[in-house]
């Protein structure tokens with residue numbers, strides 16, 4: 001049996017695609033193929049994929065909404081697991097709060113809308129955030145007006161290690177900070193998260209969520225191919241403002257362009273390549289250092 005056949009013998013016939021083009025599934029619409037690609041719909045399927053990759057000595061990459069990554073033009077080696085494990089259930093409820101278990105493939109924006117409407121506070125500012133609960137926890141995705149991180153509302157989570165073993169951890173384990181969780185180093189996968197949400201008037205929460213979405217629409221390019229903000233803010237200073245001051249709005253390299261709506265968004269006009277992306281990123285970093293003495297760091301993850 002070759003590796004493809006071995007993977008399918010565990011994950012199901014016809015379920016594993018070889019040389020699968022990822023670009024159409026990314027928000028940046030860019031990048032090469034996955035060597036092997038599998039869509040997992042349950043926790044068992046995620047665990048089986050991890051074990052199959054481990055046993056066949058393949059690198060495993062889990063992706064959710066593929067909205068915070070740049071995929072190499074050459075593609076991604078090993079097994080790419082696209083997380084479609086999407087479910088939620090109430091675990092506990094008292095007069096003031098609830099524990100809501102949400103699987104890692106659940107779309108975070110839908111969760112924000114639903115929990116706001118249910119009168120559960122903690123995630124309402126993330127309406128409009130692309131991607132999944134797993135990606136948002138790994139990246140500790142945030143909103144800035146007011147400052148609110150997805151990790152803030154986490155109570156506990158189920159993690160899967162590279163051998164396929166699972167464990168439950170508390171929020172502290174994640175060591176959350178700006179754009180950071182410990183999973184970026186341990187490379188453990190999230191199976192599900194349990195969120196502690198506070199009961200509040202749903203009208204207030206729905207308004208908060210809608211205001212955040214309106215602000216996004218006003219200040220960010222909408223309906224275009226991008227990976228969101230490219231660079232991290234520095235000590236609370238907006239990277240977008242800095243890039244704007246450096247005169248990069250509208251700057252083009254090949255098929256890529258710095259948005260003229262928000263300078264921290266790089267837009268793919270249809271035929272952008274990773275080579276274009278590297279040039280644009282290097283030009284911005286070099287000028288930021290030379291003219292402002294600021295070292296910009298990418299927020300997005302580069303996957304190969």
Ligand SMILES: Cc1cc2nc3c(=O)[nH]c(=O)nc-3n(C[C@H](O)[C@H](O)[C@H](O)COP(=O)(O)OP(=O)(O)OC[C@H]3O[C@@H](n4cnc5c(N)ncnc54)[C@H](O)[C@@H]3O)c2cc1C
Nearest residue numbers: 064065066067068131132134135136138141142189190228
């Ligand atoms: C238009 C636009 C607007 C955006 N706005 C914001 C914003 O306001 N705030 C913000 O912080 N970000 C923003 N982003 C970036 C991105 O949407 C978020 O970081 C999002 O939460 C990433 O989730 P994802 O499922 O797409 O992750 P992916 O891009 O699929 O993956 C990101 C990383 O998480 C890892 N990962 C994914 N799933 C799991 C899992 N189950 N277990 C462990 N690791 C996992 C991946 O391996 C990868 O390293 C925006 C992006 C776009 C395109």
